[in-house]
Amino acid sequence: MTLTRLLRAAAIATTLAVASPALADDIRDAIExxxxxxxxxxLVAAKAALDVASQLLAQRSATGLSRFLPAPPRGWTADEAETDASAAAMFGGGLIAKRRYTIGERHVTVQVLANSPLISQMAPLFSNAQLLGAVGRVFRFKGKTAVHSRDGNIQVLLGRTLIILEGSGTEAEKRALLDLLDIPAIESFNG
Structure with a gap:
């Protein structure tokens, strides 16, 4: 691999990564x-451009995932939804959308993690109530098995998607936010 090819690949990757959203379709441009x-x-430049296209696709998918984060209920405020395709790397990959909700001095962060290898590893835990009971108190939510863990978090596994509610809010407040989620829509997400 020559220095010229390496520099060209870096230039392509940089150009595509900072491409303006005003461009017709930055993903298609990267693929082209x-x-x-x-x-x-x-091949070095081809791989660099495909890597950028892959990251852009993941970012767009993560943005689509954020639509499942509900508006704040009456009396609550909420930060803007955050999405991150790269932060999910600590979960083995996938997509994350999250939003922090605040009521008084308490807060709850609702996270939706999709398409991560971690989720397939958690599936046996959620399919066995005895094992899940070791994590915390098991309950049913809209026909799904959920757990209120000893650290106060609530987790629900929905096929290829994991919902996590954490923060200083009470269990009742976390459940109220959980009730606002559109479970069928989340389950059908294929981003």
């Missing part, structure tokens, strides 16, 4: 750049 680089047998 990868195609051109591949046809020119510049």
């Amino acid at each position: 750049e990868a195609r051109r680089a591949y046809q020119a047998n510049d």
